[in-house]
Amino acid sequence: MLFHLAWATLTRHRSRTLLATLGVAVSAAMLLDMVMLASGMRTSLRNLLLSKGFQLRLAPKGTLPFDTDATIPDASNVIRVVRTIPDVTAISPVLGGQIHVTIGARTTTATALGVEPAVQGDFEITQGRTPAAMNELVASDDFLRATGARIGDTLSAAAGYDPQLRSFTGRRTLVLVGRAHFLYMPAEQRAVGLPIATLQGMRGADARDRASLFMIRVRDGADVDTVLHRLQAALPTVTAVSTETAMRQVDERLSYFRQLAFILGAVSLAVGFLLVTTLVTVSVNERLGEIVVMRAIGVARRRVVLQIVVEGVAIMLVGALAGLALGLVTARYLNSILASFPGLPAAIDFFLFEPRDAWGALALLTAAGILAGVYPSWRGASLPIATTLREEAVG
Amino acid sequence: MLAALLIAAFSQSIDSTPARRPPRTIAIDERLAADAHIKLGDRLVVSMTPGGVGDSVIVSAIVRRRADPSEVARAEYRAVMHLDELQSLIGYGDRVDRFAVATRGGVAADSAIRRVNDVAFGFQAFRSRDIAVETSRTFLVVSRFHRAIGVITIVASAIFLLCIMLLKVDERRRDVAALRLLGISSRSIVRSVMVEAALVAGVGSAVGVALGWVAAQLINWHYRGVYRTPLAFALVTPGIVALAVILSLVLGLVAGLLAARRLVHMPALELLTGRHEDRRTTLPAAVQT
Numbered sequence: 001m002l003f004h005l006a007w008a009t010l011t012r013h014r015s016r017t018l019l020a021t022l023g024v025a026v027s028a029a030m031l032l033d034m035v036m037l038a039s040g041m042r043t044s045l046r047n048l049l050l051s052k053g054f055q056l057r058l059a060p061k062g063t064l065p066f067d068t069d070a071t072i073p074d075a076s077n078v079i080r081v082v083r084t085i086p087d088v089t090a091i092s093p094v095l096g097g098q099i100h101v102t103i104g105a106r107t108t109t110a111t112a113l114g115v116e117p118a119v120q121g122d123f124e125i126t127q128g129r130t131p132a133a134m135n136e137l138v139a140s141d142d143f144l145r146a147t148g149a150r151i152g153d154t155l156s157a158a159a160g161y162d163p164q165l166r167s168f169t170g171r172r173t174l175v176l177v178g179r180a181h182f183l184y185m186p187a188e189q190r191a192v193g194l195p196i197a198t199l200q201g202m203r204g205a206d207a208r209d210r211a212s213l214f215m216i217r218v219r220d221g222a223d224v225d226t227v228l229h230r231l232q233a234a235l236p237t238v239t240a241v242s243t244e245t246a247m248r249q250v251d252e253r254l255s256y257f258r259q260l261a262f263i264l265g266a267v268s269l270a271v272g273f274l275l276v277t278t279l280v281t282v283s284v285n286e287r288l289g290e291i292v293v294m295r296a297i298g299v300a301r302r303r304v305v306l307q308i309v310v311e312g313v314a315i316m317l318v319g320a321l322a323g324l325a326l327g328l329v330t331a332r333y334l335n336s337i338l339a340s341f342p343g344l345p346a347a348i349d350f351f352l353f354e355p356r357d358a359w360g361a362l363a364l365l366t367a368a369g370i371l372a373g374v375y376p377s378w379r380g381a382s383l384p385i386a387t388t389l390r391e392e393a394v395g
Numbered sequence: 396m397l398a399a400l401l402i403a404a405f406s407q408s409i410d411s412t413p414a415r416r417p418p419r420t421i422a423i424d425e426r427l428a429a430d431a432h433i434k435l436g437d438r439l440v441v442s443m444t445p446g447g448v449g450d451s452v453i454v455s456a457i458v459r460r461r462a463d464p465s466e467v468a469r470a471e472y473r474a475v476m477h478l479d480e481l482q483s484l485i486g487y488g489d490r491v492d493r494f495a496v497a498t499r500g501g502v503a504a505d506s507a508i509r510r511v512n513d514v515a516f517g518f519q520a521f522r523s524r525d526i527a528v529e530t531s532r533t534f535l536v537v538s539r540f541h542r543a544i545g546v547i548t549i550v551a552s553a554i555f556l557l558c559i560m561l562l563k564v565d566e567r568r569r570d571v572a573a574l575r576l577l578g579i580s581s582r583s584i585v586r587s588v589m590v591e592a593a594l595v596a597g598v599g600s601a602v603g604v605a606l607g608w609v610a611a612q613l614i615n616w617h618y619r620g621v622y623r624t625p626l627a628f629a630l631v632t633p634g635i636v637a638l639a640v641i642l643s644l645v646l647g648l649v650a651g652l653l654a655a656r657r658l659v660h661m662p663a664l665e666l667l668t669g670r671h672e673d674r675r676t677t678l679p680a681a682v683q684t
Contacts, residue, residue: 016561023554030547061445073444161518237445255621264544268551275555282562330547337540342532 006310009283020279021319024365027272028323032361033331033351034265038258040352045250048347049243051183052121054092054215055224056231057241058082064241064249066096066184071210072238078214085230087222092119093211095196097203100158100168101147108147110139110190112159113182114199121183121215123193127151128178137194138178146190149176159202170202187339187346214238257350269364272316276372280312284380289392291380296389301381308377309370316369320362327361328353419480420455426623427472428457441474443485450484452476460624496520553646556599560592560650564658571655572663581659585652592651593644600643604636 010017058078060070072078075093082091095114100107113122117130123138128151131137137157139149149155153176158168174194182191200207218227224242231240241249251258284291294304331351338350421441423433433439435454442449458475482488496511498504504522511520567588574584611629618628 013565016558016565019554019558019561023551023558026547026551026554030551033547256618260544264548271551271555275558278559278562282566285566330543334540334543337536337543341536 003310005307006314009287009311010314013283016279017315020275020315021322023275024272024316024319025322025326027268027275028320028361028365029327029330030268030323031265031272031364032324032327032358033334034261034268035357035361036327036331036351036353037334038261038265039354039357041254041257041348041350042247042251043354044347044349044352045247046243048183048345049246051347052215053217054090054121055218055243056216056228057246058214058216058231058235058238059241060212061237061239063239064246065213069096071095071207071212072214073210075209075211075214078211078235078238081234082214082216082231085227085234087219087227088216089219090119090217092116092121092215092217093196094120094122094213094215095199095203095207095210096212097159097199097207099192099194099199099202100161101143101149101192102156102158102168103147103149108143108190110143110146110192111185112199113191113193114196115193116196117193120193123180123182123191125178126181128176131177131193131195133175134195134198135172135174136177137174137192137198138180139176139193140180140182140185140189140191142188143190143192144179151176151178157202159199160204170204172198172202174198183347184345186343269368272319272365273368273372276312276315276369277376279315280308280373281376283311284308284376288380288383288388292383292385292388292392295381296385304381305374305377308380309373312373313366313369316365316372317362320365323365324358324362418451418453419477421452422456422458422475423454424473425457425459427474428454430472433457441476441484450480452480549642553642556596556643556646557650560595560647561654563595564588564592564651564654568658571658575659575663584659585655588655588658589648589651592647596643596647597640599647600640603639603643604631607631607635607639 057065058072059065060068060072063070079091079093082088093114093116097112097114098109099112100109102108115122117132120130125138128138137155139147144150147155155174155176157172157174159170160168162169180191180193182189182193185191196211200210216227216231218224228240228242228245291304295301331353335349335351338344339346339348418438421439427433433454435457437454439452439454440449441452456475460473476484478491482490496507498507508520508522571584571588575581608631611631614629615627619625
């Protein structure tokens with residue numbers, strides 16, 4: 001009977017209940033989106049950084065990986081020192097640069113990553129194979145589209161210009177051996193991957209024995225922080241960054257979005273709460289006579305309160321379920337906007353759906369629905385029966 | 396070059412070594428000055444690598460950054476040096492990263508760009524405006540995101556306002572019924588409800604604008620502190636105020652009109668006794684008995 005009474009009350013004012021449910025649905029959608037925004041970027045960044053199992057990164061002193069054009073000198077010595085540190089199982093040097101590929105009369109410029117193909121963690125081969133020889137490279141879809149090159153083609157590439165001689169410098173003839181997905185690059189980036197020694201040679205004296213970044217894999221079960229401290233002690237001229245540190249620094253830079261998510265999420269919850277509180281309060285005020293009659297015929301106060309709370313929770317739950325679907329649609333749209341940030345890796349999602357987010361939003365809304373019904377229902381059920389009956393009868 | 400500047404800035408320390416030649420001057424930004432407790436006239440050593448051999452310089456200026464959105468999330472320090480000294484310090488040779496070229500008006504700029512690009516190899520001339528468009532892409536994305544969030548917020552507010560107005564008018568059903576029984580015309584009742592709705596929406600808008608202004612001040616105070624920039628993060632412009640007030644008034648009036656029309660089309664006696672609700676409600680058998 002409890003639910004039947006609640007249902008009867010809610011359907012008594014259909015348009016009012018419908019509007020309130022719609023309002024809660026929009027608030028719930030916003031709340032879910034903001035919960036997803038608050039945690040999604042962190043989670044997808046963490047997944048990306050750990051996707052190849054490298055827990056630590058070495059960058060030029062005072063910078064984040066690839067944050068500037070700075071490079072680390074004496075790369076072979078860095079590799080030698082890192083290999084002496086216990087629990088390090090792999091080190092992958094990376095050198096960034098630009099490469100100019102000339103096909104016919106047209107020159108295409110692309111981002112080049114010099115790596116050790118055997119241990120690299122920057123790209124995944126989607127077709128063909130990893131470079132095995134010094135004159136081999138792999139390329140991204142966009143590079144292949146822009147140049148029209150195919151696997152097996154021989155390409156004429158250069159790493160720089162000499163304005164005085166009006167010619168390319170660092171020329172090499174390279175063979176395209178694979179198509180690759182570059183993990184840390186934006187979706188529409190022309191990129192190639194080739195052996196680091198080849199890129200160092202192409203770039204000349206500026207890049208001799210230099211690397212932009214080292215990625216370090218630590219043995220499973222080992223304490224990453226201990227390895228980090230050892231690296232910092234052994235290599236004072238570089239910055240060692242753990243996944244946690246990188247995330248903390250990115251968090252600082254993008255704290256705006258987290259705070260925006262918190263503020264808008266709180267506002268959404270408050271709007272949903274206010275909406276249901278208002279509705280339940282008005283509903284209780286309209287039914288004071290009905291409530292005191294129930295109390296007069298022996299219905300317990302607790303039961304009256306419960307019935308009114310059920311009404312609030314029902315609006316919240318139905319609104320939240322509709323809001324869940326609406327929230328997923330709007331999150332997809334908002335994510336597509338933020339995904340067009342220049343330079344953002346394609347694998348980063350600002351809005352990442354995780355079931356615990358949906359449960360979290362639902363729990364918050366349910367709690368808000370219960371709270372919204374408690375005060376007006378308790379006030380209504382606590383009115384003096386005789387006086388209220390008389391007032392309601394007289395009008 | 397920026398990287399080299401950063402490295403130079405990070406590696407600064409109070410100079411205790413004898414100068415090889417008269418020290419040149421350097422300007423640093425106030426963020427670096429505050430964090431490293433550097434004052435005008437201090438002598439520093441700047442080097443390419445941390446702890447490496449460097450040049451002595453004297454701090455001749457502490458500069459305040461411009462309100463540039465592209466720098467807002469970058470927590471780096473900045474130092475401005477004489478070009479030849481920086482080239483020498485970082486072994487850059489006779490090279491620069493870019494030139495800024497002033498021309499006499501738009502036509503001269505077009506002609507200069509064309510001529511530079513005709514003769515250039517390995518570099519290209521751009522119009523400053525085009526570079527500004529390219530570097531502001533990040534903010535266009537943020538702006539689009541804000542607009543989308545704004546639309547969702549407006550939809551939520553509109554539903555909230557409609558619901559509140561509906562409840563408010565519904566609460567007046569006995570007054571409306573009494574007025575109708577006294578012979579007041581439906582048109583007068585609708586008008587009176589709409590005037591009330593407009594007043595509520597107007598007062599609500601004024602309170603909302605005041606709250607928005609206070610929130611904007613708090614946001615600017617907070618983020619200026621976080622990002623250490625003079626940028627304004629939130630602005631309450633006359634256009635935004637006008638949009639909020641007009642939207643609120645229109646929604647309030649529409650909601651008032653809908654609710655009032657519903658009330659005036661119901662029999663007055665039923666409104667007075669509340670039977671219009673009972674007709675629409677089917678109570679469960681347990682309650683009916």
